[in-house]
Amino acid sequence: MIHPLACVDPSAIIDPTAEIGAFAYIEANVEIGARTKVMPNATVLSGARIGTDCTIFPSAVVSAIPQDLKFHGEDTLTIIGNHTVLRECSTVHRGTASKGQTVVGNHCLIMAYSHVAHDCLLHDHIIMSNATQLAGEVVVDDFAILGGGSLVHQFTHIGAHSMTQGGTKVNKDIPPYVIAAREPVSFCGINSVGLNRRGFTREQIAAIQDTYRLIYMSGLNVSQALQQINDTLPQSVERDEIINFITSSPRGVIRGNM
Secondary structure, three states: OEOOOOEEOOOOEEOOOOEEOOOOEEOOOOEEOOOOEEOOOOEEOOOEEEOOOOEEOOOOEEEEOOOOOOOOOOOOEEEEOOOOEEOOOOEEEOOOOOOOEEEEOOOOEEOOOOEEOOOOEEOOOOEEOOOOEEOOOOEEOOOOEEOOOOEEOOOOEEOOOOEEOOOOEEOOEEOOOEEEEOOOOEEEEEOHHHHHHOOOOHHHHHHHHHHHHHHHOOOOOHHHHHHHHHHHOOOOHHHHHHHHHHHOOOOOEOEOOO
16 A cells, blocks of 8 residues: 555554555654555654544645754654544644644644644644644644634634634634634634534533623623622533633633624
8 A cells, every 4th residue: 555656664654554645755753544545745754643544635744843943853743643634735743842742633624734833732623724823832622623824822722612713813712612703813702503513402502602691791800700600600511611711721811802
């Protein structure tokens, strides 16, 4: 399954069912899982650990050294989960001594010209639309969607099931379940369409709406709103996830829509 015109280091560990296209370049210290397809002209460099049933499209680069002046050649990894797709000219860089690895989870779609910088942690079922750029040590939770051309500041945390409008400059944390848009980036409601598609009940969606109504539409400051949520809203997984996200955010979360 390795094309004779591919350049593959003999020490690379490649599952016999994987497919390596013509002119693909694969270095030593690389592992590629079952049924993964590395298409022509794709590049997989040292430190890559690619799971099963992935597709690496032409001109994508996996595990290049980070664009970080603090990197001094330390032995780090790029981990790509199962069933993940990296489209044309996307780049995922190795970790640094800070975290030791960059991770892209399972069932992710990283569209063309997108960039995942050093030490990022992307969980599962994430979509990064074309030309989205993540700076170093960004965390993106399950089922988040980043619209095309989004620019995400380093150390930012993007919550689960959130939707970020294309072209958004993200410099604050985006809490779970919300739509983030405008300039500066702001809360623009909850991602009800996405939540419906993923099987959230009407009761769950209503609880999320009630929680964010107190945070963004009550006139209370964040501390007061969180206290009001604890005092008046019934406990639920979604309510507690929102509270925990906001209280653990060192950068602070996006503001309300003015």
